[in-house]
Amino acid sequence: MKKIILKKPGKHVIELKKPGEEVEVVGVFETKDKERVEVEVVIHHQAPRTLANTTLKGVARDSSSLKFMGLIIIDPDCGQSSSFLTERILLLSDQAHAETIPDLEILTDDVQCSHAASISNISEKHLFYLMSRGLSKKQAEKLIVDGFLKN
Amino acid sequence: MARYKHGDSFSTDFYKHISKPGLNKQVIKEISALKNEPEWMLEQRLKAYEIFKFKPMPSWGVDLSGIDFDQIRYYLRPTDNQVSSWQDVPPEVKETFDKLGIPEAEQKVLAGVKTQLDSEVVYGSLKNVWAKYGVEFLSMDEGLKKHEDLVKEYFGKVVPAADNKFSALNAAVWSGGSFVYVPPGVDVKLPLQAYFRINAQNSGQFERTLIIVDEGAKVHYVEGCFTVGTEIFTKRGIVAIEDVKVTDEVLTHTGKIKPVGHTQVRKYSGDLYQVRVTGSPHQIIEATAEHPFLVVKRKYKNERNKIWNPEWLAIKDVQKNDYACVPIDRTVEDSDSIEQTIMMGKGRAGFSPVKVKIPSTPELFRLIGYYLAEGSISSGHYLNFSFNSQEREYIEDVKKLLKLVFNEDKIRESHHKTNHGTSVVVSSIKLCRIFKQFGTSAASKRVPSWVMRASLEKQAPLILGWYRGDGNYYKKQLKYGLKEIFRVNTISKTLVHQMRQILLRLDIACGVNRRIRQHENRQTMFTLVIGGQYMVKFGEIVGKKIKSVLHGKKRATAYHLDVKYLYSPIRSIDKNQVSNIDVYNFSVQDDESYVADGVAVHNCTAPNFSASSLHSGVIEIFVKKGAQCQYTTVQNWYKNIYNLVTQRAYVEEEGKMVWTDFNMGSKATMKYPGFILAGQGAKGEVLSMALAGADQHQDTGAKAVHLAPHTSSTIISKSISKNGGRASYRGLVSIGPKAHHSKNTVVCDALLLDPASRSDTYPVDKVFNSQVEVQHEATVSKIGDDQLFYLMSRGITQETARKMIVNGFIEDLVKKLPLEYAVEMNRLIDHEMEGSIG
Numbered sequence: 009m010k011k012i013i014l015k016k017p018g019k020h021v022i023e024l025k026k027p028g029e030e031v032e033v034v035g036v037f038e039t040k041d042k043e044r045v046e047v048e049v050v051i052h053h054q055a056p057r058t059l060a061n062t063t064l065k066g067v068a069r070d071s072s073s074l075k076f077m078g079l080i081i082i083d084p085d086c087g088q089s090s091s092f093l094t095e096r097i098l099l100l101s102d103q104a105h106a107e108t109i110p111d112l113e114i115l116t117d118d119v120q121c122s123h124a125a126s127i128s129n130i131s132e133k134h135l136f137y138l139m140s141r142g143l144s145k146k147q148a149e150k151l152i153v154d155g156f157l158k159n
Numbered sequence: 160m161a162r163y164k165h166g167d168s169f170s171t172d173f174y175k176h177i178s179k180p181g182l183n184k185q186v187i188k189e190i191s192a193l194k195n196e197p198e199w200m201l202e203q204r205l206k207a208y209e210i211f212k213f214k215p216m217p218s219w220g221v222d223l224s225g226i227d228f229d230q231i232r233y234y235l236r237p238t239d240n241q242v243s244s245w246q247d248v249p250p251e252v253k254e255t256f257d258k259l260g261i262p263e264a265e266q267k268v269l270a271g272v273k274t275q276l277d278s279e280v281v282y283g284s285l286k287n288v289w290a291k292y293g294v295e296f297l298s299m300d301e302g303l304k305k306h307e308d309l310v311k312e313y314f315g316k317v318v319p320a321a322d323n324k325f326s327a328l329n330a331a332v333w334s335g336g337s338f339v340y341v342p343p344g345v346d347v348k349l350p351l352q353a354y355f356r357i358n359a360q361n362s363g364q365f366e367r368t369l370i371i372v373d374e375g376a377k378v379h380y381v382e383g384c385f386t387v388g389t390e391i392f393t394k395r396g397i398v399a400i401e402d403v404k405v406t407d408e409v410l411t412h413t414g415k416i417k418p419v420g421h422t423q424v425r426k427y428s429g430d431l432y433q434v435r436v437t438g439s440p441h442q443i444i445e446a447t448a449e450h451p452f453l454v455v456k457r458k459y460k461n462e463r464n465k466i467w468n469p470e471w472l473a474i475k476d477v478q479k480n481d482y483a484c485v486p487i488d489r490t491v492e493d494s495d496s497i498e499q500t501i502m503m504g505k506g507r508a509g510f511s512p513v514k515v516k517i518p519s520t521p522e523l524f525r526l527i528g529y530y531l532a533e534g535s536i537s538s539g540h541y542l543n544f545s546f547n548s549q550e551r552e553y554i555e556d557v558k559k560l561l562k563l564v565f566n567e568d569k570i571r572e573s574h575h576k577t578n579h580g581t582s583v584v585v586s587s588i589k590l591c592r593i594f595k596q597f598g599t600s601a602a603s604k605r606v607p608s609w610v611m612r613a614s615l616e617k618q619a620p621l622i623l624g625w626y627r628g629d630g631n632y633y634k635k636q637l638k639y640g641l642k643e644i645f646r647v648n649t650i651s652k653t654l655v656h657q658m659r660q661i662l663l664r665l666d667i668a669c670g671v672n673r674r675i676r677q678h679e680n681r682q683t684m685f686t687l688v689i690g691g692q693y694m695v696k697f698g699e700i701v702g703k704k705i706k707s708v709l710h711g712k713k714r715a716t717a718y719h720l721d722v723k724y725l726y727s728p729i730r731s732i733d734k735n736q737v738s739n740i741d742v743y744n745f746s747v748q749d750d751e752s753y754v755a756d757g758v759a760v761h762n763c764t765a766p767n768f769s770a771s772s773l774h775s776g777v778i779e780i781f782v783k784k785g786a787q788c789q790y791t792t793v794q795n796w797y798k799n800i801y802n803l804v805t806q807r808a809y810v811e812e813e814g815k816m817v818w819t820d821f822n823m824g825s826k827a828t829m830k831y832p833g834f835i836l837a838g839q840g841a842k843g844e845v846l847s848m849a850l851a852g853a854d855q856h857q858d859t860g861a862k863a864v865h866l867a868p869h870t871s872s873t874i875i876s877k878s879i880s881k882n883g884g885r886a887s888y889r890g891l892v893s894i895g896p897k898a899h900h901s902k903n904t905v906v907c908d909a910l911l912l913d914p915a916s917r918s919d920t921y922p923v924d925k926v927f928n929s930q931v932e933v934q935h936e937a938t939v940s941k942i943g944d945d946q947l948f949y950l951m952s953r954g955i956t957q958e959t960a961r962k963m964i965v966n967g968f969i970e971d972l973v974k975k976l977p978l979e980y981a982v983e984m985n986r987l988i989d990h991e992m993e994g995s996i997g
Contacts, residue, residue, distance in 0.1 A: 104929060111920060111922070116914045117912065118914065
């Protein structure tokens with residue numbers, strides 16, 4: 009399976025033109041200070057039996073803003089295609105702002121398609137657990153963020 | 160589409176502009192003048208008109224290029240929505256009417272060929288109930304007159320005219336709609352049905368609804384229709400009339416069970432009769448004046464008739480003391496043994512059907528009788544018979560019967576000191592699965608048709624067992640004379656009527672009394688009462704000798720019984736005037752009759768036909784501190800309509816708002832029920848279902864705005880696309896900086912039924928603080944070939960299988976609807992699915 013790693017913000021269009029083409033798209037973004045980051049990914053299935061797995065993860069700190077826009081388009085006559093889109097953002101500050109827009113446009117029926125999006129912060133329970141083992145708050149946060157991004 | 164009360168019609172010569180299509184200031188002024196509105200409302204309308212002119216059309220969502228604002232009539236007179244002749248009604252509409260089983264006269268009314276009369280009378284009686292609690296349920300025009308201050312305070316506050324182009328249009332030209340005010344702390348238990356309100360002054364194209372639920376109050380508002388259950392005797396038990404299906408078999412006047420031909424509902428205006436019959440005084444039969452009843456006219460004033468020739472008479476020609484005929488099903492279908500298939504577990508191998516042969520003997524029936532009175536099943540494998548410890552004889556009898564019939568000897572007895580009870584317990588999954596058909600608890604007791612039709616020699620012991628458990632003999636000298644009767648009590652309504660039928664087969668006339676014990680916090684009890692000369696025969700069955708002559712006279716009875724019928728005197732007939740209510744009926748093979756306790760009042764969700772093409776309503780709801788509001792819409796507009804509705808609620812502290820939204824009709828729908836959660840701990844919920852067929856675009860969704868801490872919202876959306884239809888979910892979840900510890904969950908499921916259809920999901924989540932949990936999930940799928948294969952391998956046709964899967968897909972949403980809607984909903988989905996094999 010072809011693996012595409014997104015490194016830069018902006019618009020990325022991934023077209024699946026060959027029947028049976030499979031692709032995995034991964035993007036990890038971290039924002040801090042007053043950064044404004046927008047990532048747009050369009051997965052366009054133009055051939056049958058294509059498969060795409062898209063995962064976008066992000067961590068927003070300070071008063072930064074992070075926006076994920078994902079769009080899956082499956083054209084007509086692209087039967088037996090599958091596409092999955094996941095967008096997850098971890099908010100580490102109250103001033104940070106996050107937005108997820110996972111869109112789907114499905115024009116044929118014989119497909120499997122789903123998306124999931126979530127925005128959350130570090131749970132106080134997780135922090136407490138790690139801090140009770142003697143880690144400082146900073147270390148604990150770092151550990152959780154690393155785990156979130158790597159997983 | 161707008162239909163107005165006759166009383167509201169006016170001379171139209173004077174108002175030249177409003178009868179013409181197109182919108183200008185003059186039209187708005189005339190609408191306002193017609194309604195005698197206060198000055199400030201006219202000002203608001205004109206302001207909204209300016210906003211409307213300046214606002215652009217939405218560039219997203221559905222294609223709105225088909226709307227021509229100059230071709231729309233903004234105020235319809237009563238005659239405007241009428242189609243001049245039945246021929247002008249589009250064939251698709253007629254077809255749907257046919258499918259739903261609506262007779263032509265009714266169809267014409269629904270299609271707007273004739274003007275509908277209003278339902279003032281029905282509405283009037285409910286109005287008193289609401290008035291008692293101070294609930295105001297008025298048309299928006301009345302609301303504006305009566306509560307100008309409230310309307311002024313709230314109108315356009317949660318959906319301002321400037322919200323979007325269509326809310327501006329609505330604010331400029333609104334007419335119709337409802338005004339609801341629920342005072343603090345009032346819990347309106349019955350859903351407020353827009354049907355009553357709106358048919359009196361129909362929801363216009365531009366209806367405006369304002370609902371204010373004051374602190375701690377609770378209300379459910381339903382836009383659509385309403386039914387009342389009437390019980391019909393069918394093979395599967397007592398069924399509400401609206402649930403009678405073409406596949407059902409019902410008891411007819413000849414006492415035979417015959418299949419139903421087709422079902423229908425129709426509108427009715429005129430006298431509605433309420434009939435009470437001796438023997439079941441709690442059942443009021445409601446029927447239309449022309450509805451024929453099978454009766455025998457009373458010939459002698461104070462005596463019984465000599466000749467009993469039943470005839471069909473319209474209820475208006477029937478008098479008090481005439482005899483109503485209760486048919487007796489005397490069919491005997493008996494065999495020496497009963498074969499039943501039950502599912503038995505085989506450990507890891509799962510379940511498999513096992514055939515059990517039970518000898519059908521009088522002993523079995525006596526045991527069933529005991530079970531009907533004293534039996535229950537617990538944990539799925541304990542079969543209990545609970546007796547009083549003193550009833551030693553019966554305890555031994557049950558043990559003996561269990562051994563005799565089922566060869567069961569592992570019988571345990573347990574004693575309960577506190578209530579002096581003794582239970583006979585058998586732990587047998589097999590026995591429990593067999594006895595399950597008689598009901599597992601007291602309220603669900605019933606007998607299947609093979610018991611109902613067994614021979615009399617077996618039914619007599621059945622009665623004996625039942626009487627021993629739940630019956631008693633009552634004899635007491637009262638002031639007015641000796642009262643001597645047999646009684647059997649049960650809380651199962653089905654069982655008491657079935658036992659009455661069995662006793663009639665045994666030539667024992669009896670009556671059913673009902674005792675409502677709500678004030679004692681107990682379930683309603685039904686008592687089967689056997690009195691007069693029939694006590695002799697009953698006494699023979701239960702082993703109690705009753706003298707047939709009392710004080711030198713034969714025991715009296717009010718009934719007469721012959722082979723075919725029980726004739727019981729009519730206690731009272733009342734009538735009242737109703738107009739425009741819906742009545743139910745259905746046809747039955749050969750006999751064209753059925754046994755009912757009443758005729759229901761029902762409205763249907765038939766498509767609304769209107770020549771005009773735009774429906775743009777605005778619904779504003781204010782949920783105050785701790786209050787709750789649910790708003791349910793079932794939308795089935797005709798398929799040339801643009802349905803663009805703005806509905807939004809403002810929810811204060813600890814308040815709760817639930818939108819339930821079903822969209823099936825229209826050419827294009829844009830509808831995003833929303834809530835602003837402005838108070839701490841406020842909750843919001845949207846349950847939305849959309850079905851998009853050929854040339855339809857359902858762009859629906861939800862809008863959740865969290866402004867306060869600890870708020871939570873749930874959005875569940877299900878969409879089905881077929882025949883090239885397009886269903887979209889469009890949602891916005893916005894969590895403001897102050898809304899910490901808020902939660903939101905969005906679930907969108909889409910089902911695509913063929914390759915030509917389309918499904919989209921456009922969710923937007925915006926979060927401005929970190930202490931939140933926001934989740935979104937969506938799936939798109941089709942009907943799986945494996946699912947179809949599985950169902951079809953069970954002998955189900957492809958079409959039925961597809962219907963089943965679709966109904967299963969939306970089931971959890973339909974469950975949230977009031978029962979009558981759920982039934983209607985399933986029927987509509989079935990109809991929409993017809994012929995949709997891809």
